[in-house]
Amino acid sequence: xxxxxxxxxxxxxxxxxxxxxxxxxxxxxxxxxxxxxxxxxxxxxxxxxxxxxxxxxxxxxxxxxxxxxxxxxxxxxxxxxxxxxxxxxxxxxxxxxxxxxxxxxxxxxxxxxxxxxxxxxxxxxxxxxxxxxxxxxxxxxxxxxxxxxxxxxxxxxxxxxxxxxxxxxxxxxxxxxxxxxxxxxxxxxxxxxxxxxxxxxxxxxx
Numbered sequence: 001x002x003x004x005x006x007x008x009x010x011x012x013x014x015x016x017x018x019x020x021x022x023x024x025x026x027x028x029x030x031x032x033x034x035x036x037x038x039x040x041x042x043x044x045x046x047x048x049x050x051x052x053x054x055x056x057x058x059x060x061x062x063x064x065x066x067x068x069x070x071x072x073x074x075x076x077x078x079x080x081x082x083x084x085x086x087x088x089x090x091x092x093x094x095x096x097x098x099x100x101x102x103x104x105x106x107x108x109x110x111x112x113x114x115x116x117x118x119x120x121x122x123x124x125x126x127x128x129x130x131x132x133x134x135x136x137x138x139x140x141x142x143x144x145x146x147x148x149x150x151x152x153x154x155x156x157x158x159x160x161x162x163x164x165x166x167x168x169x170x171x172x173x174x175x176x177x178x179x180x181x182x183x184x185x186x187x188x189x190x191x192x193x194x195x196x197x198x199x200x201x202x203x204x205x206x
Contacts, residue, residue, distance in 0.1 A: 011194035012049040013079050014072055015104050016041050027096050034069070034093045043197040044133035044163040045073040047189040051161075051201055057081045057129060061158075064088065064127040066116060066148070067135035071098035071109050074131070078107040086127075088114040116148045124155035133163040136170040146176050149204055153181070158206050163189075165199040174202045 007021040017024050057063070059082045065074035068087030071094075077083035085108070087098060092113045102109045124130075130152055136145055149160055164170035177184045183205040191197045 009194060011046070012053070012076055014076055015101075016070075016072055017101065017104070023100055024097070027100065030096075032093050032096045034091055034097070041070050041072055042134035043195050044165060044199055045076075046191055046195065046197055047163040047199055047201055048073055048131060048133055048161055049076050050189060050191060051187060052077070052080070057083065060084065061128040062086075062126060063129045063131060064124075066119070066130060066132040068098065068111070069094050070101055071111070072101060073133055074109050075102060075105050075107045077129075077131070078109060079105065083129075086110040086112065088112050088119070090115050116144050119148060119151065121151045121155045124152050124157055127152075127155075128158045130157055130160045132161070134165070136162065136164050136173055137167055139169050142169045142172045142176065145173050146180075149177060150180075153204070153206055156206060160204040161201055163199055163201045165197070170200070170202070174200070177202060177204055 007018055009016045009018065057077060061081065061083050063074055063077045063083040063085045065071060065085065065087040068074060068089050071087040074085035074087050078085045087109055090113065095111045098109060098111050136142065152160055174186050181204060185203040187201045187203060189199060189201060
């Protein structure tokens with residue numbers, strides 16, 4: 001069952017620290033201030049976690065979490081499915097928060113400072129599954145993510161999942177994918193626990 005207090009939350013088998021937690025406050029005091037919306041855990045990750053509880057990945061898949069922030073979505077896959085997980089984010093300041101959560105949750109997750117555009121076809125060949133949550137928030141992200149999905153399909157990535165509370169750039173991305181590829185699904189999700197959250201998951205399969 002999900003549990004929560006003002007300093008941490010326990011959900012989907014993970015411990016997630018809140019901004020009031022002493023360890024988070026200490027990282028900020030040390031100067032690790034995330035710059036690109038990496039200042040907290042974003043709820044759309046829960047939408048994918050809930051979906052994967054019902055539609056699990058096969059064990060030992062190579063998972064890439066894009067725009068990973070604190071990396072909890074990747075860590076969920078590491079715990080639940082023994083996935084080998086890497087997170088990328090353009091903001092290097094999220095790395096200490098990711099490592100803190102990896103230590104607390106007793107999982108391994110690699111981190112690389114990298115933009116979506118730097119994920120070449122060759123690099124994407126190293127992964128079976130790509131996950132992202134709350135990453136399509138600017139208009140220019142529609143084209144950037146669509147091109148990433150195109151490269152991922154060329155690289156043979158088996159499944160791409162992107163969750164969002166249905167902002168217009170995400171809706172545009174979903175429409176472009178449905179127009180361009182056959183094996184595309186958009187799943188609506190509503191959650192009451194561990195938080196109230198709603199949105200859609202774009203799923204593109206190879």
